[in-house]
Amino acid sequence: MLVIDPNLCIDCGLCETACPANAISHDLNSKLKWIEHNAKYAQIWPAINQMIEPLPNAEKNAKLENKEEHFDATAFDEATENSVADEK
Numbered sequence: 001m002l003v004i005d006p007n008l009c010i011d012c013g014l015c016e017t018a019c020p021a022n023a024i025s026h027d028l029n030s031k032l033k034w035i036e037h038n039a040k041y042a043q044i045w046p047a048i049n050q051m052i053e054p055l056p057n058a059e060k061n062a063k064l065e066n067k068e069e070h071f072d073a074t075a076f077d078e079a080t081e082n083s084v085a086d087e088k
Contacts, residue, residue, distance in 0.1 A: 005042035006035050021062040033068065
């Protein structure tokens with residue numbers, strides 16, 4: 001999963017068409033739900049500034065309907081904490 005830093009977003013909509021999983025919506029109601037999440041993790045997770053290979057589960061997740069129903073913030077917090085601990 002990627003996040004977009006809301007402080008850097010210029011609302012151009014290019015990410016919506018570029019997302020291979022169709023997980024980005026320019027719908028204002030949908031966007032408001034994710035601003036806090038994106039702001040938090042954009043400060044923690046490393047920036048991706050070059051093309052990388054899709055993650056192993058990307059194809060499966062791209063087919064999920066209602067992706068927000070499958071999102072578990074607790075799992076992301078735990079994975080982030082473990083990753084930060086591994087770096088120390």
